[in-house]
Amino acid sequence: MSNKSKNFFKGIKDTSPLMIPVVPFGIIFGVLAIDLGLTPLMTIAMSVIIFGGASQIIFLQLFSAGASSFVILSSVGAVNSRHLLYGTVLSEHLSDLNLTWKIIVSYFLVDQAFAVSNNHFKKNKKDKDKYFHLIGGGLNCWTIWQITTIIGIYLGSIIPEKLGLTFAIPLTFLALLVNDFRKFINVIVIIISGSVATLGYQIIPYKAYVIVAAFVGLFVAFILTKFVKKNYE
Amino acid sequence: MFNDRIREVLSYVPSAIFPAIIFPAIFLNNSGFIQLDDNPKILASIIAMIIGVFSKNVLATIFSGLFSYWTIIFIF
Numbered sequence: 001m002s003n004k005s006k007n008f009f010k011g012i013k014d015t016s017p018l019m020i021p022v023v024p025f026g027i028i029f030g031v032l033a034i035d036l037g038l039t040p041l042m043t044i045a046m047s048v049i050i051f052g053g054a055s056q057i058i059f060l061q062l063f064s065a066g067a068s069s070f071v072i073l074s075s076v077g078a079v080n081s082r083h084l085l086y087g088t089v090l091s092e093h094l095s096d097l098n099l100t101w102k103i104i105v106s107y108f109l110v111d112q113a114f115a116v117s118n119n120h121f122k123k124n125k126k127d128k129d130k131y132f133h134l135i136g137g138g139l140n141c142w143t144i145w146q147i148t149t150i151i152g153i154y155l156g157s158i159i160p161e162k163l164g165l166t167f168a169i170p171l172t173f174l175a176l177l178v179n180d181f182r183k184f185i186n187v188i189v190i191i192i193s194g195s196v197a198t199l200g201y202q203i204i205p206y207k208a209y210v211i212v213a214a215f216v217g218l219f220v221a222f223i224l225t226k227f228v229k230k231n232y233e
Numbered sequence: 234m235f236n237d238r239i240r241e242v243l244s245y246v247p248s249a250i251f252p253a254i255i256f257p258a259i260f261l262n263n264s265g266f267i268q269l270d271d272n273p274k275i276l277a278s279i280i281a282m283i284i285g286v287f288s289k290n291v292l293a294t295i296f297s298g299l300f301s302y303w304t305i306i307f308i309f
Contacts, residue, residue, distance in 0.1 A: 021291050028295070054251075061254060081246055167274060167302055168295060170258035171281055173251040175294035178285035180248050189248040194256030201257050202265055210253040217249030222242050 004132045007120075011136025014116040019144050022112070025053050026145050028168050030152015032057065035165055036064040040153045047149040051142060052110065054176065055079050058210070061169055067207035075210045086114045093121040094131055105131055108138020185224045193217030277302035 001009075026047075033043040038060070050056050055076045062072045086109055094105060117134040124130045159165060180186035197213035204212050259278050262268040269275070281298030288294070 024292055024295075058254060061258070075250075078246070078250055081243060085240060085243060164302065164306070165299075167258070167277070168299060170255040170274075170278065171295045171298040173255050174278060174281055174298070175285055175291040177247060177251050177255075178282075178289055178291070178294055181282065181286050186245065186248040189245055190252045193249050194252035197253035198256045198260050198267065201261055209257065210250065213253035214246075214250040217252070218242065218245060221245035221249060225241055225245075 003127070004129045007127070007129050007132035008136035010120070011113070011117065011133040011138075012140045014120065014133070015112050015137035015140045018112040018115070019140065022053075022141060022144050023148050025172070026148025027152040027155065028172060029053065029056055029060075030149045030154075031156040031159060031165055032060055032152075032168060034153055034156025035159075035161065036060055043153050044146070044149060047146055050076070051107070051145065052080065053145075054173070057169055057172060062207060062210065065207055071206050071208050071211065074208075075214075078211060078214050082111075083109065089118060090114070090121070090134075093125070096128075097131060101131065105134055105138075108135055108142065110138060110141050112141055113137035185221060185228060188224060189217045189221045192220050273302055273305035277305060 029047070030043060033046070033056075034040070038046070046056055046059065050059065058079055059072055059076055062075060067075075087106070090105075090109070094102065097105065113134055116137055120133045121130055124133075177186075177190065180190065193213045193216060196216045197209045200209045200212060255278075259274045260267055260269070260272070262272075277298050280301040281294050284297040285291075285294035
């Protein structure tokens with residue numbers, strides 16, 4: 001087996017345990033998309049083009065509420081701002097790649113692949129084919145995401161509307177925050193952002209309440225982290 | 234490219250943006266007005282949050298919320 005395929009299969013193997021939560025997440029996305037009136041083709045296209053769980057669900061929520069493209073783009077961009085960090089962290093290991101490979105690697109750079117490949121890169125600094133580890137991990141995630149989206153599309157067409165499955169949207173984001181409910185600054189930021197969004201929903205124009213609330217929350221985090229010592233957390 | 238200070242603030246992005254989706258979806262009714270009475274989503278979300286904080290499990294959080302919601306709307 002060539003060194004490239006060794007790295008590739010190691011990436012698949014390393015990300016596999018992290019794929020278990022991806023399965024229901026993809027199904028939930030597919031079900032919600034159909035529930036909110038997207039066609040199966042649009043739903044699959046969204047999973048292929050955006051390829052990100054939280055981003056796609058925020059997209060759905062704003063799209064179904066009639067938000068403008070600018071608001072949708074900026075909100076999805078804000079959700080994905082963590083990828084700026086992923087990119088800067090990995091640039092240390094991948095700066096020698098040419099532009100085409102950089103674009104391919106970026107497309108596959110999801111949270112799970114970042115987590116395992118970053119470790120792999122640190123341990124194998126000298127291996128020039130190490131980026132295939134990230135391609136393997138990313139492709140593993142990609143395949144599972146597309147298959148579960150299709151399963152969700154199928155289930156979405158048979159699940160009755162009165163189950164109120166759109167309630168899965170806030171629950172999904174609540175679930176992604178469970179580790180933050182124990183931290184003081186995070187709880188303050190959560191309450192402020194949530195209140196701004198709820199009270200501003202009717203007042204803030206263009207359905208920009210998500211992005212406005214996010215910036216207010218981040219500003220509060222900026223102030224609090226400056227003044228509150230770590231040991232208060 | 235990013236110093237530690239920017240990284241520290243950016244680590245709060247999920248806490249800053251996710252509640253902006255969560256809170257309106259729980260507290261607003263279909264017409265976009267705040268509804269605190271007769272709103273089964275509030276109790277279901279509190280149950281989901283408690284389960285989430287103790288189990289630290291994403292799926293347990295989502296499904297405990299959904300099952301609580303269904304229990305409230307279909308049984309009570």
